Amino acid sequence: MKICVLVKEVPDAAVEKRIDPSTGRMDRSGEKNLNPYDTHAIEAAMQLKEGGALQVDEIVAVTMGPESAVRALHKAVSLGADRSIHLTDAALAGSDVAATGYALAKALEKEQPDVVLLGQQSDDGECYTIGAVVAEHLKAPSLTQVIKLDVVDGGLRCERQAEYGYDTVQVSLPAVISVGDAINEPRYPSLKAIMGAKKKPLETASAADAGIDASLVGGDGSRVQCGEFKAPPAKAAGTIIEDEDTDATVEQIVAWLDERKLI
């Protein structure tokens, strides 16, 4: 069977996020990295492959993004994916979540994966929704915020992290599953894998190659129109309590919470 993992290039966690005043959008320049949540999705795919309960023949990393996104694919491949697909086209720039999900689903249709894995959220957009949109287009079940995956009866038994506790859901394949960071501890890529990444097949696909209807993607094809972006108000400086005497420290914390009627 085949697992496709959706990956995204995002600004590195160390880069302070800011609104670019000239475009009103998030400034995505500067150091970039593979979305950390996606590394958990790749690791989940690797564990399914290595676990042996399913016969996983291939793990394919798929991204949609500008030229630089190739680096996210290299990293995905160094973490274990067998090959990668780069969906890239000027027509796709400015796509909103629905358009992005549609475009990715079109790219996935050609691959016919048995499982689609992705990180539950991206470090930049933080929408939590791509998985559901992709599943809708693929007409496959969608499971989000999954933190445990086991192979049971030829399908997957997933534990979801919900607001009220945990859901345990048995899903038959194909399925689209977004994972949280509690699902596993991603391995370090080995240096051999990093050095071998460029040698693994990388396919570049345009919107037309993927059979994407150009009127449904890009800034114009997106139904979300962004008005104004504003940086969140600066947080007030916190209070640091030095723990010199633990009893006194606890008293201070309790007093602080009490003052704000939090306990």
Place this chain on the structure above:
Amino acid sequence: MTASTTAAPALRPNDFLNIDSLLSDEERLIRDTVRQFVAREVVPNVGEWFEEARIPRELANELGDLNVLGMHLTGYGCAGASATAYGLACMELEAGDSGVRSLVSVQGSLAMFAIWRWGSEEQKQEWLPRMAKGEAIGCFGLTEPDAGSDPGSMRTRARRDGDEWVLNGQKMWITNGSISDVAVVWAQTDEGVRGFLVPRGTPGFTAPEIHKKLSLRASVTSELVLDDVRLPDSARLPEANSLRGPLSCLNEARYGIVWGAAGAARACLEAAVEYSKTRIQFDKPIASFQIIQQRLAEMATKVNQATLLALHLGRLKDAGQLRNEHVSMGKLANVNAALEVARTARQVLGANGITLEYPVIRHMNNLESVVTYEGTADVHALVIGNALTGISAFR
């Protein structure tokens, strides 16, 4: 004046000169991977290892899984990375601790390199794949109690006895000695200096650990005692037939130290910058005093210079243009710079600077070993002096 079209990127305190821009994506990914490993597996624990004077054996297996051990060698399970990539790994490892970098240097550049460069096919097959994985540990025995800077005066002797060799002597200050599965031992013979592979447990061979060190405590340092150790001729490194054998290995390891020292210095600088911004004295962060800023500025300059020098040597090495004298200049400059940075950072941290809660005094003490081993600073100055003047001042 020329107008530039693209704006310069924002300043990053931890890479002031944007040296990152001189690295390829692959080099950065290798560097970031080792950096992340060190941040998670080494930094939180190394203060304790240092205090307890130990280094966990499993760390070698983890480094093997990363393919860091012998990473610049080709074949036999080694990664075949560039010299620059190897240097970047050394920098990140030593930003954690010189002891961890020493483990990797001795394994990859001294023990594995000796076998890879001077060994027989059988010796390579037997040892290199297991050493690359960290399943087998190696050490490199050249220094003796009475032969340090002048290894040619070594007293350890190997004499032929029929088809066999009999080794007698003592080696001193041998990194990884007590935890080694195989020791590369250099000995004087009637035919000149030869190298031998001595497996752990060979009768007559012991490797007692050296205690009471105040430097490089998160590293095993040992004596090697050879008392009528009998070895078959197949234990001899067949391709090495002079002091050039061990010296070629040392040159590999020293190259890694040029990078490693820059890493240790960077870690001290980072600690000092952080500390100075949060430590309040006289109602202000101490970072607001000019003396502190001057120190930080000088430390940052040294760190960036050291990194550029290391990278330059790396590029020369990858181009096959690196000379021993270049490495001598790199080691002399970078280890001395790192020592100065560490000592300055130590003072910026006030009394906290003398504890293992912060990394600086650990680095400072470690660097006292680093400036001594693999050729002392004096010896490297003499190498450079010799190259400049044509006059050898060694004896």
